[in-house]
Amino acid sequence: MQFWVNQAFNGISYAALLFLLGGGLTLIFGVMKIVNIAHGSFYLLGGYVGVAVFTRTGSFYLALGAAAVTVALVGMLIERVFLRVVEGDDLRQMLLTMGIALFVQDLCLLVWGGDPFNLRGPAYFERSVRLGAFSFPILRLFMIGAAAVFFVVLWWFQERTRSGAMVRAAVDNPEMTEALGINVPVLRMAVFGLGAFLAGVGGVVGSAFMGIYPGLDFEILPYAFVVVVVGGMGSLGGALLAAIVLGLADNFGKALFPEISYFTLFGSMGVVLALRPSGLFGRA
Protein backbone atom coordinates (compact mmCIF):
# COMPACT_ATOMS: atom_id res chain seq x y z
CA MET A 1 0.00 0.00 0.00
CA GLN A 2 2.74 2.42 1.04
CA PHE A 3 4.65 1.60 -2.18
CA TRP A 4 1.66 2.15 -4.46
CA VAL A 5 0.58 5.42 -2.86
CA ASN A 6 4.10 6.80 -2.89
CA GLN A 7 4.75 5.74 -6.48
CA ALA A 8 1.42 7.14 -7.64
CA PHE A 9 2.06 10.44 -5.84
CA ASN A 10 5.54 10.66 -7.36
CA GLY A 11 4.09 9.86 -10.76
CA ILE A 12 1.49 12.59 -10.49
CA SER A 13 3.99 15.20 -9.36
CA TYR A 14 6.19 14.26 -12.32
CA ALA A 15 3.07 14.53 -14.48
CA ALA A 16 2.62 18.10 -13.24
CA LEU A 17 6.06 18.98 -14.57
CA LEU A 18 5.33 17.21 -17.86
CA PHE A 19 2.10 19.17 -18.20
CA LEU A 20 3.88 22.52 -17.79
CA LEU A 21 6.30 21.46 -20.51
CA GLY A 22 3.89 19.70 -22.87
CA GLY A 23 1.02 22.12 -22.33
CA GLY A 24 3.11 24.95 -23.75
CA LEU A 25 4.25 22.83 -26.66
CA THR A 26 0.72 21.72 -27.50
CA LEU A 27 -0.46 25.35 -27.65
CA ILE A 28 2.41 26.17 -30.01
CA PHE A 29 1.77 23.11 -32.11
CA GLY A 30 -1.94 23.77 -32.35
CA VAL A 31 -1.67 27.34 -33.55
CA MET A 32 1.57 27.27 -35.53
CA LYS A 33 1.77 23.66 -36.73
CA ILE A 34 5.49 23.45 -36.10
CA VAL A 35 7.65 20.85 -34.41
CA ASN A 36 9.47 23.08 -31.95
CA ILE A 37 12.73 21.33 -31.13
CA ALA A 38 13.79 24.39 -29.12
CA HIS A 39 11.08 23.77 -26.51
CA GLY A 40 13.39 21.76 -24.27
CA SER A 41 15.87 24.65 -24.53
CA PHE A 42 13.23 27.05 -23.19
CA TYR A 43 12.91 24.72 -20.21
CA LEU A 44 16.68 24.67 -19.76
CA LEU A 45 17.00 28.44 -20.10
CA GLY A 46 14.16 28.96 -17.61
CA GLY A 47 15.86 26.71 -15.11
CA TYR A 48 19.24 28.46 -15.38
CA VAL A 49 17.75 31.96 -15.20
CA GLY A 50 15.67 30.85 -12.21
CA VAL A 51 18.72 29.54 -10.40
CA ALA A 52 20.67 32.73 -11.18
CA VAL A 53 17.90 35.01 -9.88
CA PHE A 54 17.29 32.84 -6.82
CA THR A 55 20.94 32.82 -5.76
CA ARG A 56 21.05 36.63 -6.01
CA THR A 57 17.70 37.54 -4.42
CA GLY A 58 16.76 34.49 -2.38
CA SER A 59 13.17 34.76 -3.49
CA PHE A 60 11.78 31.67 -5.19
CA TYR A 61 8.67 33.38 -6.53
CA LEU A 62 10.69 36.27 -7.97
CA ALA A 63 12.95 33.71 -9.65
CA LEU A 64 9.90 31.91 -11.03
CA GLY A 65 8.42 35.10 -12.45
CA ALA A 66 11.68 36.49 -13.81
CA ALA A 67 12.62 33.22 -15.53
CA ALA A 68 9.19 32.73 -17.07
CA VAL A 69 9.01 36.30 -18.40
CA THR A 70 12.58 36.15 -19.74
CA VAL A 71 11.93 32.91 -21.60
CA ALA A 72 8.61 34.24 -22.92
CA LEU A 73 10.36 37.34 -24.33
CA VAL A 74 13.08 35.20 -25.89
CA GLY A 75 10.42 33.00 -27.44
CA MET A 76 8.51 35.94 -28.89
CA LEU A 77 11.71 37.39 -30.30
CA ILE A 78 12.56 34.05 -31.95
CA GLU A 79 9.08 33.81 -33.46
CA ARG A 80 9.15 37.38 -34.75
CA VAL A 81 12.70 37.40 -36.13
CA PHE A 82 13.25 33.83 -37.34
CA LEU A 83 10.21 31.57 -37.49
CA ARG A 84 8.05 34.03 -39.39
CA VAL A 85 10.54 34.00 -42.27
CA VAL A 86 10.12 30.27 -42.88
CA GLU A 87 6.39 30.06 -42.22
CA GLY A 88 4.68 27.18 -43.98
CA ASP A 89 7.79 25.09 -44.67
CA ASP A 90 7.84 22.24 -42.14
CA LEU A 91 11.37 21.08 -42.76
CA ARG A 92 12.95 24.54 -42.69
CA GLN A 93 11.08 25.38 -39.47
CA MET A 94 12.40 22.21 -37.92
CA LEU A 95 16.00 22.92 -38.99
CA LEU A 96 15.64 26.43 -37.62
CA THR A 97 14.36 25.34 -34.22
CA MET A 98 17.14 22.72 -34.14
CA GLY A 99 19.70 25.47 -34.73
CA ILE A 100 18.17 27.61 -31.99
CA ALA A 101 18.14 24.64 -29.61
CA LEU A 102 21.83 23.98 -30.20
CA PHE A 103 22.61 27.68 -29.81
CA VAL A 104 20.79 27.93 -26.47
CA GLN A 105 22.41 24.68 -25.32
CA ASP A 106 25.93 25.93 -26.03
CA LEU A 107 25.18 29.41 -24.67
CA CYS A 108 24.00 27.91 -21.36
CA LEU A 109 27.14 25.75 -21.24
CA LEU A 110 29.26 28.84 -21.88
CA VAL A 111 27.56 30.97 -19.20
CA TRP A 112 26.80 28.43 -16.48
CA GLY A 113 29.37 25.72 -17.17
CA GLY A 114 28.90 21.97 -17.11
CA ASP A 115 28.11 21.47 -13.42
CA PRO A 116 24.57 20.58 -12.41
CA PHE A 117 22.60 23.13 -10.38
CA ASN A 118 19.94 22.53 -7.79
CA LEU A 119 17.49 25.26 -6.89
CA ARG A 120 16.77 24.72 -3.21
CA GLY A 121 13.68 26.95 -3.01
CA PRO A 122 12.12 28.27 0.18
CA ALA A 123 12.79 26.29 3.36
CA TYR A 124 9.27 24.87 3.61
CA PHE A 125 9.78 23.01 0.29
CA GLU A 126 11.81 20.48 2.23
CA ARG A 127 9.11 19.74 4.76
CA SER A 128 6.31 17.25 4.30
CA VAL A 129 2.63 17.09 5.05
CA ARG A 130 1.75 13.98 7.04
CA LEU A 131 -1.58 12.33 6.45
CA GLY A 132 -2.01 9.24 8.54
CA ALA A 133 0.70 6.80 7.52
CA PHE A 134 1.67 8.74 4.39
CA SER A 135 3.86 11.79 4.01
CA PHE A 136 3.74 14.18 1.06
CA PRO A 137 6.68 16.53 0.40
CA ILE A 138 5.55 20.16 0.03
CA LEU A 139 7.68 20.69 -3.09
CA ARG A 140 5.74 18.01 -4.91
CA LEU A 141 2.43 19.37 -3.67
CA PHE A 142 3.53 22.78 -4.95
CA MET A 143 4.28 21.31 -8.38
CA ILE A 144 0.88 19.69 -8.58
CA GLY A 145 -0.76 22.90 -7.39
CA ALA A 146 1.12 25.02 -9.95
CA ALA A 147 0.16 22.71 -12.80
CA ALA A 148 -3.48 22.69 -11.62
CA VAL A 149 -3.59 26.49 -11.44
CA PHE A 150 -2.05 26.88 -14.90
CA PHE A 151 -4.41 24.30 -16.35
CA VAL A 152 -7.49 26.05 -14.96
CA VAL A 153 -6.30 29.51 -16.04
CA LEU A 154 -5.35 28.34 -19.53
CA TRP A 155 -8.58 26.40 -19.93
CA TRP A 156 -10.59 29.41 -18.82
CA PHE A 157 -8.59 31.61 -21.20
CA GLN A 158 -9.06 29.29 -24.14
CA GLU A 159 -12.71 28.40 -23.65
CA ARG A 160 -14.20 31.46 -21.98
CA THR A 161 -12.43 34.58 -23.27
CA ARG A 162 -12.54 36.41 -26.58
CA SER A 163 -8.79 36.03 -27.10
CA GLY A 164 -9.11 32.33 -26.42
CA ALA A 165 -11.81 32.06 -29.06
CA MET A 166 -9.43 33.73 -31.52
CA VAL A 167 -6.76 31.16 -30.68
CA ARG A 168 -9.21 28.31 -31.20
CA ALA A 169 -10.28 29.81 -34.50
CA ALA A 170 -6.66 30.11 -35.61
CA VAL A 171 -6.09 26.44 -34.76
CA ASP A 172 -9.05 25.29 -36.84
CA ASN A 173 -8.72 27.59 -39.85
CA PRO A 174 -6.02 30.27 -39.94
CA GLU A 175 -6.97 31.68 -43.37
CA MET A 176 -10.61 32.19 -42.42
CA THR A 177 -9.62 33.67 -39.07
CA GLU A 178 -7.36 36.16 -40.81
CA ALA A 179 -10.10 36.98 -43.31
CA LEU A 180 -12.36 37.87 -40.35
CA GLY A 181 -9.92 40.64 -39.45
CA ILE A 182 -8.06 38.90 -36.65
CA ASN A 183 -4.32 39.55 -36.67
CA VAL A 184 -3.10 35.95 -36.83
CA PRO A 185 0.65 36.77 -36.97
CA VAL A 186 0.40 38.69 -33.68
CA LEU A 187 -1.69 35.86 -32.27
CA ARG A 188 1.01 33.36 -33.27
CA MET A 189 3.71 35.44 -31.61
CA ALA A 190 1.65 35.69 -28.42
CA VAL A 191 0.94 31.97 -28.34
CA PHE A 192 4.59 31.13 -28.95
CA GLY A 193 5.47 33.46 -26.07
CA LEU A 194 2.86 31.80 -23.86
CA GLY A 195 4.21 28.34 -24.68
CA ALA A 196 7.75 29.49 -23.89
CA PHE A 197 6.46 31.08 -20.66
CA LEU A 198 5.06 27.73 -19.52
CA ALA A 199 8.31 25.97 -20.41
CA GLY A 200 10.16 28.61 -18.36
CA VAL A 201 7.90 27.94 -15.35
CA GLY A 202 8.51 24.23 -15.87
CA GLY A 203 12.27 24.85 -15.93
CA VAL A 204 12.29 26.64 -12.57
CA VAL A 205 10.00 24.11 -10.92
CA GLY A 206 11.97 21.28 -12.51
CA SER A 207 15.32 22.63 -11.31
CA ALA A 208 13.97 22.56 -7.76
CA PHE A 209 12.64 19.03 -8.35
CA MET A 210 15.46 17.27 -10.18
CA GLY A 211 18.16 19.85 -10.86
CA ILE A 212 19.36 21.33 -14.12
CA TYR A 213 22.38 20.37 -16.22
CA PRO A 214 23.64 20.50 -19.82
CA GLY A 215 21.88 18.00 -22.08
CA LEU A 216 18.68 18.07 -20.03
CA ASP A 217 17.01 19.99 -22.88
CA PHE A 218 17.21 17.07 -25.34
CA GLU A 219 16.54 14.61 -22.55
CA ILE A 220 13.21 16.14 -21.61
CA LEU A 221 12.10 17.11 -25.13
CA PRO A 222 10.91 13.61 -26.17
CA TYR A 223 8.59 13.54 -23.13
CA ALA A 224 7.06 16.83 -24.23
CA PHE A 225 6.51 15.39 -27.71
CA VAL A 226 4.82 12.31 -26.32
CA VAL A 227 2.50 14.45 -24.17
CA VAL A 228 1.58 16.56 -27.20
CA VAL A 229 1.09 13.69 -29.61
CA VAL A 230 -0.81 11.34 -27.33
CA GLY A 231 -2.92 14.15 -25.90
CA GLY A 232 -3.80 15.55 -29.29
CA MET A 233 -1.97 18.51 -30.74
CA GLY A 234 -3.51 21.73 -29.49
CA SER A 235 -5.65 20.10 -26.81
CA LEU A 236 -4.95 21.28 -23.24
CA GLY A 237 -7.20 18.70 -21.63
CA GLY A 238 -5.57 15.99 -23.70
CA ALA A 239 -2.13 17.22 -22.66
CA LEU A 240 -3.13 17.06 -18.99
CA LEU A 241 -4.46 13.53 -19.30
CA ALA A 242 -1.48 12.40 -21.37
CA ALA A 243 0.91 13.96 -18.83
CA ILE A 244 -0.76 12.05 -15.98
CA VAL A 245 -0.71 8.75 -17.89
CA LEU A 246 2.90 9.35 -18.92
CA GLY A 247 3.99 10.42 -15.44
CA LEU A 248 2.50 7.30 -13.87
CA ALA A 249 3.68 4.99 -16.66
CA ASP A 250 7.19 6.40 -16.45
CA ASN A 251 7.34 5.95 -12.69
CA PHE A 252 6.04 2.41 -12.66
CA GLY A 253 7.50 1.42 -16.04
CA LYS A 254 11.10 2.29 -15.16
CA ALA A 255 10.76 0.19 -12.03
CA LEU A 256 9.04 -2.77 -13.69
CA PHE A 257 10.64 -3.12 -17.17
CA PRO A 258 13.57 -0.72 -17.53
CA GLU A 259 15.09 -2.15 -20.71
CA ILE A 260 12.22 -1.31 -23.02
CA SER A 261 10.71 1.65 -21.15
CA TYR A 262 11.81 4.27 -23.70
CA PHE A 263 10.83 2.03 -26.58
CA THR A 264 7.28 1.57 -25.30
CA LEU A 265 7.07 5.30 -24.70
CA PHE A 266 8.11 6.44 -28.17
CA GLY A 267 6.68 3.39 -29.87
CA SER A 268 3.24 4.20 -28.49
CA MET A 269 3.70 7.73 -29.79
CA GLY A 270 4.45 6.43 -33.29
CA VAL A 271 1.46 4.11 -33.22
CA VAL A 272 -0.88 6.85 -32.01
CA LEU A 273 0.40 9.11 -34.78
CA ALA A 274 -0.14 6.48 -37.43
CA LEU A 275 -3.57 5.35 -36.30
CA ARG A 276 -5.01 8.62 -35.05
CA PRO A 277 -2.82 11.53 -36.17
CA SER A 278 -4.87 14.14 -34.34
CA GLY A 279 -4.04 12.40 -31.05
CA LEU A 280 -6.33 10.56 -28.69
CA PHE A 281 -8.20 13.69 -27.65
CA GLY A 282 -7.49 16.11 -30.47
CA ARG A 283 -10.03 17.62 -32.79
CA ALA A 284 -9.70 16.15 -36.26
Place this chain on the structure above:
Amino acid sequence: MRPRLSAVLAVAVGLALLAVLPPMLPAYVVILLTEGMIAAIAAGSLDLLIGYAGLASLGHAAFFAVGAYATGILATRHAASFGTTLVVSVLLAAAVSAVVALLALRASGLYFMMITLSVSMCAWGLAYRWVSLTGGDTGIVGIARPKLGLPTLARGGLDFYYTVLAFFVVCLLLLLLLVWSPFGKTLVGIRDSESRMRVLGFNVWLHKHLALTIAGAFAGLAGCLYAYYNGHVGPDAVDLGHAMLFVLMVILGGPGTLVGPLLGAFIITFLEKMVSVFTDRWVMILAAAYVVTALWAPRGLLGLVGVVRR
Protein backbone atom coordinates in the same frame (compact mmCIF):
# COMPACT_ATOMS: atom_id res chain seq x y z
CA MET B 1 16.06 17.70 -65.15
CA ARG B 2 19.07 16.75 -67.27
CA PRO B 3 22.47 16.83 -65.60
CA ARG B 4 24.66 19.57 -66.96
CA LEU B 5 27.99 18.71 -68.50
CA SER B 6 29.79 20.87 -65.93
CA ALA B 7 28.13 18.98 -63.07
CA VAL B 8 29.08 15.61 -64.54
CA LEU B 9 32.65 16.80 -65.03
CA ALA B 10 32.82 18.13 -61.46
CA VAL B 11 31.70 14.77 -60.05
CA ALA B 12 34.15 12.87 -62.25
CA VAL B 13 37.03 15.11 -61.21
CA GLY B 14 36.00 14.81 -57.56
CA LEU B 15 35.97 11.02 -57.72
CA ALA B 16 39.30 10.96 -59.55
CA LEU B 17 40.86 13.12 -56.85
CA LEU B 18 39.42 10.85 -54.15
CA ALA B 19 41.09 7.90 -55.88
CA VAL B 20 44.48 9.45 -56.65
CA LEU B 21 45.26 11.92 -53.85
CA PRO B 22 45.08 9.93 -50.57
CA PRO B 23 48.58 8.32 -50.71
CA MET B 24 49.96 11.88 -50.82
CA LEU B 25 47.72 13.29 -48.08
CA PRO B 26 48.36 13.35 -44.32
CA ALA B 27 46.78 10.39 -42.53
CA TYR B 28 44.46 12.75 -40.68
CA VAL B 29 42.87 14.03 -43.90
CA VAL B 30 42.45 10.48 -45.18
CA ILE B 31 40.54 9.62 -42.01
CA LEU B 32 38.29 12.64 -42.50
CA LEU B 33 37.67 11.71 -46.13
CA THR B 34 36.70 8.20 -45.03
CA GLU B 35 34.21 9.57 -42.54
CA GLY B 36 32.93 12.04 -45.13
CA MET B 37 32.24 9.29 -47.67
CA ILE B 38 30.36 7.19 -45.11
CA ALA B 39 28.22 10.18 -44.13
CA ALA B 40 27.75 10.93 -47.83
CA ILE B 41 26.27 7.48 -48.50
CA ALA B 42 23.70 8.12 -45.75
CA ALA B 43 23.00 11.69 -46.86
CA GLY B 44 22.74 10.74 -50.54
CA SER B 45 20.19 8.04 -49.81
CA LEU B 46 18.25 10.42 -47.57
CA ASP B 47 18.10 12.82 -50.51
CA LEU B 48 16.24 10.11 -52.41
CA LEU B 49 13.51 10.62 -49.80
CA ILE B 50 13.68 14.34 -49.03
CA GLY B 51 14.70 15.74 -52.40
CA TYR B 52 13.12 13.31 -54.85
CA ALA B 53 10.16 11.65 -53.14
CA GLY B 54 9.30 14.65 -50.94
CA LEU B 55 9.33 12.47 -47.81
CA ALA B 56 10.95 14.50 -45.01
CA SER B 57 12.18 11.53 -43.00
CA LEU B 58 13.84 12.11 -39.63
CA GLY B 59 14.28 8.39 -39.08
CA HIS B 60 17.40 7.91 -41.19
CA ALA B 61 19.68 7.80 -38.14
CA ALA B 62 17.64 4.84 -36.85
CA PHE B 63 18.37 2.70 -39.94
CA PHE B 64 21.98 3.88 -39.87
CA ALA B 65 22.11 2.69 -36.25
CA VAL B 66 20.53 -0.67 -37.14
CA GLY B 67 23.42 -1.28 -39.54
CA ALA B 68 26.03 0.01 -37.12
CA TYR B 69 24.78 -2.01 -34.14
CA ALA B 70 24.23 -5.17 -36.21
CA THR B 71 27.81 -4.92 -37.44
CA GLY B 72 29.20 -4.13 -34.00
CA ILE B 73 27.37 -6.98 -32.30
CA LEU B 74 28.13 -9.57 -34.99
CA ALA B 75 31.78 -8.57 -35.34
CA THR B 76 32.64 -8.45 -31.65
CA ARG B 77 30.49 -11.25 -30.20
CA HIS B 78 30.21 -13.70 -33.08
CA ALA B 79 33.46 -12.98 -34.96
CA ALA B 80 31.47 -12.46 -38.14
CA SER B 81 33.30 -11.66 -41.37
CA PHE B 82 32.98 -8.36 -43.23
CA GLY B 83 30.78 -9.98 -45.88
CA THR B 84 28.38 -11.36 -43.29
CA THR B 85 28.01 -8.11 -41.34
CA LEU B 86 27.55 -6.19 -44.58
CA VAL B 87 24.74 -8.40 -45.86
CA VAL B 88 23.03 -8.59 -42.46
CA SER B 89 23.28 -4.80 -41.93
CA VAL B 90 21.80 -3.96 -45.31
CA LEU B 91 19.00 -6.53 -45.15
CA LEU B 92 18.11 -5.80 -41.53
CA ALA B 93 18.03 -2.03 -42.07
CA ALA B 94 15.89 -2.51 -45.18
CA ALA B 95 13.51 -4.82 -43.31
CA VAL B 96 13.15 -2.44 -40.35
CA SER B 97 12.68 0.41 -42.79
CA ALA B 98 9.97 -1.51 -44.65
CA VAL B 99 8.08 -2.17 -41.41
CA VAL B 100 8.43 1.43 -40.25
CA ALA B 101 7.22 2.61 -43.66
CA LEU B 102 3.97 0.68 -43.17
CA LEU B 103 3.31 2.87 -40.13
CA ALA B 104 4.78 6.15 -41.33
CA LEU B 105 3.08 6.19 -44.71
CA ARG B 106 -0.31 6.35 -43.07
CA ALA B 107 0.47 10.00 -42.50
CA SER B 108 1.96 12.77 -44.59
CA GLY B 109 3.66 16.13 -44.16
CA LEU B 110 4.17 17.22 -40.59
CA TYR B 111 2.74 14.01 -39.15
CA PHE B 112 5.06 11.90 -41.29
CA MET B 113 7.95 13.91 -39.85
CA MET B 114 6.70 13.32 -36.31
CA ILE B 115 6.35 9.55 -36.84
CA THR B 116 9.83 9.23 -38.31
CA LEU B 117 11.13 11.35 -35.45
CA SER B 118 9.52 8.95 -32.98
CA VAL B 119 11.24 6.09 -34.84
CA SER B 120 14.61 7.73 -34.24
CA MET B 121 13.70 8.25 -30.58
CA CYS B 122 12.65 4.57 -30.28
CA ALA B 123 15.98 3.49 -31.73
CA TRP B 124 17.79 5.78 -29.32
CA GLY B 125 15.73 4.44 -26.40
CA LEU B 126 16.63 0.86 -27.32
CA ALA B 127 20.31 1.70 -27.84
CA TYR B 128 20.43 3.46 -24.49
CA ARG B 129 18.36 1.09 -22.40
CA TRP B 130 18.53 -2.39 -23.93
CA VAL B 131 21.85 -2.89 -22.19
CA SER B 132 22.14 -6.66 -22.69
CA LEU B 133 22.03 -6.23 -26.48
CA THR B 134 23.47 -2.78 -27.17
CA GLY B 135 25.78 -2.18 -24.23
CA GLY B 136 23.73 0.83 -23.11
CA ASP B 137 25.56 4.11 -22.65
CA THR B 138 28.96 2.53 -23.29
CA GLY B 139 27.82 0.99 -26.53
CA ILE B 140 29.85 -1.63 -28.33
CA VAL B 141 33.60 -1.18 -28.29
CA GLY B 142 36.56 -2.79 -29.98
CA ILE B 143 35.21 -3.39 -33.47
CA ALA B 144 38.29 -4.32 -35.49
CA ARG B 145 38.52 -3.23 -39.11
CA PRO B 146 38.26 -6.06 -41.62
CA LYS B 147 41.51 -7.50 -43.02
CA LEU B 148 41.08 -7.42 -46.76
CA GLY B 149 44.62 -8.26 -47.78
CA LEU B 150 45.67 -5.32 -49.89
CA PRO B 151 49.34 -5.29 -48.78
CA THR B 152 50.58 -2.38 -50.89
CA LEU B 153 48.01 -0.08 -49.34
CA ALA B 154 48.56 -0.99 -45.72
CA ARG B 155 49.93 2.42 -44.70
CA GLY B 156 47.76 4.78 -42.59
CA GLY B 157 44.45 3.02 -43.02
CA LEU B 158 44.52 3.31 -46.82
CA ASP B 159 43.37 -0.28 -47.06
CA PHE B 160 40.10 0.66 -45.36
CA TYR B 161 39.92 3.98 -47.20
CA TYR B 162 39.84 2.31 -50.60
CA THR B 163 37.25 -0.18 -49.41
CA VAL B 164 34.99 2.68 -48.37
CA LEU B 165 35.75 4.51 -51.62
CA ALA B 166 34.65 1.48 -53.62
CA PHE B 167 31.37 1.33 -51.71
CA PHE B 168 30.96 5.08 -52.09
CA VAL B 169 31.34 4.94 -55.86
CA VAL B 170 29.01 1.95 -56.20
CA CYS B 171 26.38 3.64 -54.01
CA LEU B 172 26.67 6.87 -55.96
CA LEU B 173 26.18 5.03 -59.24
CA LEU B 174 23.25 3.03 -57.88
CA LEU B 175 21.60 6.19 -56.54
CA LEU B 176 22.14 7.99 -59.86
CA LEU B 177 20.63 5.03 -61.72
CA LEU B 178 17.66 5.07 -59.35
CA VAL B 179 17.15 8.79 -59.79
CA TRP B 180 17.38 8.67 -63.58
CA SER B 181 15.23 5.55 -63.87
CA PRO B 182 11.47 5.66 -64.45
CA PHE B 183 11.15 4.85 -60.75
CA GLY B 184 13.03 8.04 -59.83
CA LYS B 185 10.99 10.13 -62.26
CA THR B 186 7.82 8.73 -60.70
CA LEU B 187 9.06 9.73 -57.24
CA VAL B 188 9.58 13.30 -58.46
CA GLY B 189 6.10 13.24 -59.92
CA ILE B 190 4.69 12.09 -56.58
CA ARG B 191 6.60 14.84 -54.80
CA ASP B 192 5.18 17.51 -57.09
CA SER B 193 1.62 16.23 -57.28
CA GLU B 194 0.57 13.09 -55.54
CA SER B 195 -3.04 13.26 -56.72
CA ARG B 196 -2.03 13.66 -60.36
CA MET B 197 0.23 10.61 -60.21
CA ARG B 198 -2.55 8.62 -58.59
CA VAL B 199 -4.98 9.62 -61.31
CA LEU B 200 -2.40 8.61 -63.91
CA GLY B 201 -2.54 5.12 -62.45
CA PHE B 202 0.69 4.97 -60.46
CA ASN B 203 0.69 3.08 -57.19
CA VAL B 204 1.81 6.04 -55.10
CA TRP B 205 1.93 4.15 -51.83
CA LEU B 206 4.08 1.36 -53.25
CA HIS B 207 6.56 3.81 -54.77
CA LYS B 208 6.94 5.65 -51.47
CA HIS B 209 7.27 2.38 -49.60
CA LEU B 210 9.98 1.15 -51.95
CA ALA B 211 11.82 4.47 -51.71
CA LEU B 212 11.84 4.25 -47.90
CA THR B 213 13.00 0.62 -47.96
CA ILE B 214 15.79 1.30 -50.46
CA ALA B 215 16.98 4.39 -48.59
CA GLY B 216 16.93 2.34 -45.37
CA ALA B 217 19.18 -0.27 -47.00
CA PHE B 218 21.72 2.40 -47.97
CA ALA B 219 21.61 3.85 -44.45
CA GLY B 220 22.26 0.33 -43.09
CA LEU B 221 25.29 0.01 -45.38
CA ALA B 222 26.61 3.38 -44.21
CA GLY B 223 26.05 2.27 -40.61
CA CYS B 224 28.01 -0.94 -41.21
CA LEU B 225 30.98 0.98 -42.63
CA TYR B 226 30.72 3.51 -39.79
CA ALA B 227 30.97 0.76 -37.17
CA TYR B 228 34.25 -0.46 -38.69
CA TYR B 229 35.50 3.08 -39.25
CA ASN B 230 34.78 4.25 -35.71
CA GLY B 231 35.56 1.00 -33.90
CA HIS B 232 32.80 1.92 -31.47
CA VAL B 233 29.02 2.30 -31.69
CA GLY B 234 27.06 4.12 -29.00
CA PRO B 235 23.67 5.78 -28.52
CA ASP B 236 25.13 9.05 -29.86
CA ALA B 237 24.96 7.50 -33.35
CA VAL B 238 21.19 7.69 -33.14
CA ASP B 239 20.39 10.66 -30.89
CA LEU B 240 18.33 13.65 -31.97
CA GLY B 241 21.42 15.60 -33.02
CA HIS B 242 22.58 12.85 -35.35
CA ALA B 243 19.11 12.34 -36.84
CA MET B 244 18.92 16.04 -37.66
CA LEU B 245 22.51 16.17 -38.90
CA PHE B 246 21.72 13.95 -41.91
CA VAL B 247 18.81 16.25 -42.77
CA LEU B 248 21.10 19.27 -42.47
CA MET B 249 23.62 17.66 -44.84
CA VAL B 250 20.90 17.15 -47.44
CA ILE B 251 19.40 20.63 -47.20
CA LEU B 252 22.79 22.35 -46.91
CA GLY B 253 24.08 20.70 -50.07
CA GLY B 254 20.89 21.05 -52.04
CA PRO B 255 17.94 18.64 -51.86
CA GLY B 256 16.96 16.88 -55.06
CA THR B 257 20.43 17.09 -56.57
CA LEU B 258 22.04 13.96 -55.08
CA VAL B 259 25.49 15.50 -55.57
CA GLY B 260 24.63 18.37 -53.23
CA PRO B 261 23.95 16.18 -50.17
CA LEU B 262 27.23 14.34 -50.77
CA LEU B 263 28.94 17.72 -50.73
CA GLY B 264 26.96 18.68 -47.61
CA ALA B 265 28.16 15.51 -45.87
CA PHE B 266 31.82 16.31 -46.63
CA ILE B 267 31.40 19.96 -45.58
CA ILE B 268 29.80 19.13 -42.22
CA THR B 269 32.31 16.35 -41.49
CA PHE B 270 35.32 18.54 -42.28
CA LEU B 271 33.86 21.61 -40.60
CA GLU B 272 33.34 19.71 -37.35
CA LYS B 273 36.92 18.45 -37.15
CA MET B 274 38.51 21.69 -38.39
CA VAL B 275 36.52 23.98 -36.11
CA SER B 276 37.15 21.75 -33.11
CA VAL B 277 40.87 22.38 -33.53
CA PHE B 278 40.49 26.13 -33.11
CA THR B 279 37.60 26.49 -30.67
CA ASP B 280 35.39 24.64 -28.22
CA ARG B 281 32.33 26.28 -29.71
CA TRP B 282 31.66 23.77 -32.49
CA VAL B 283 28.04 23.44 -31.35
CA MET B 284 27.63 27.19 -31.83
CA ILE B 285 28.99 26.95 -35.40
CA LEU B 286 26.71 23.99 -36.10
CA ALA B 287 23.75 25.97 -34.74
CA ALA B 288 24.65 28.80 -37.10
CA ALA B 289 24.82 26.32 -39.99
CA TYR B 290 21.28 25.14 -39.19
CA VAL B 291 19.90 28.67 -38.91
CA VAL B 292 21.64 30.00 -42.02
CA THR B 293 20.60 26.98 -44.08
CA ALA B 294 16.99 27.24 -42.94
CA LEU B 295 16.74 30.98 -43.47
CA TRP B 296 18.75 31.65 -46.60
CA ALA B 297 19.55 28.44 -48.41
CA PRO B 298 16.44 26.26 -48.71
CA ARG B 299 17.78 24.98 -52.06
CA GLY B 300 21.21 24.45 -50.58
CA LEU B 301 24.63 25.49 -51.77
CA LEU B 302 24.05 24.09 -55.24
CA GLY B 303 20.84 26.11 -55.38
CA LEU B 304 22.75 29.23 -54.34
CA VAL B 305 25.38 28.95 -57.04
CA GLY B 306 22.66 28.10 -59.53
CA VAL B 307 24.02 24.76 -60.68
CA VAL B 308 20.54 23.33 -60.59
CA ARG B 309 17.26 24.89 -61.38
CA ARG B 310 14.02 23.45 -60.20
